[in-house]
Amino acid sequence: MKICPNCGEQLADEAIFCKSCGVNLDDFVVGKETPAAPQYIPPVEENDHKIAIILGYVGGFIWPIIGLIVAIYLLTRDSEKAKKHGKYVILFSLFIWVVSLLIMNR
Numbered sequence: 728m729k730i731c732p733n734c735g736e737q738l739a740d741e742a743i744f745c746k747s748c749g750v751n752l753d754d755f756v757v758g759k760e761t762p763a764a765p766q767y768i769p770p771v772e773e774n775d776h777k778i779a780i781i782l783g784y785v786g787g788f789i790w791p792i793i794g795l796i797v798a799i800y801l802l803t804r805d806s807e808k809a810k811k812h813g814k815y816v817i818l819f820s821l822f823i824w825v826v827s828l829l830i831m832n833r
């Protein structure tokens with residue numbers, strides 16, 4: 728048993744034309760498979776600026792100025808992820824900076 732994709736009529740498996748609306752069922756099978764094919768969306772956003780984000784955290788830990796420069800770079804990107812990490816890198820770099828100043832002044 729199969730169902731007509733045009734009108735929903737129940738049909739025999741070997742039916743080529745719908746007995747209710749007369750549609751060619753083979754045309755529908757071919758037509759349906761094309762849009763059902765998995766559409767490949769490249770994950771550009773996921774890997775975007777990954778190196779810069781890592782450099783921001785690592786650089787900010789070693790030398791906060793590096794972190795701030797990378798953070799400004801990330802904040803000026805179009806990617807939402809890069810902007811979000813840019814803010815975190817700024818906060819992280821400032822935190823490391825304040826901590827290092829406190830340790831040096833002790």
Ligand SMILES: [Zn+2]
Pocket residue numbers: 731732733734735736745746747748749750
């Ligand atoms: Zn039909």
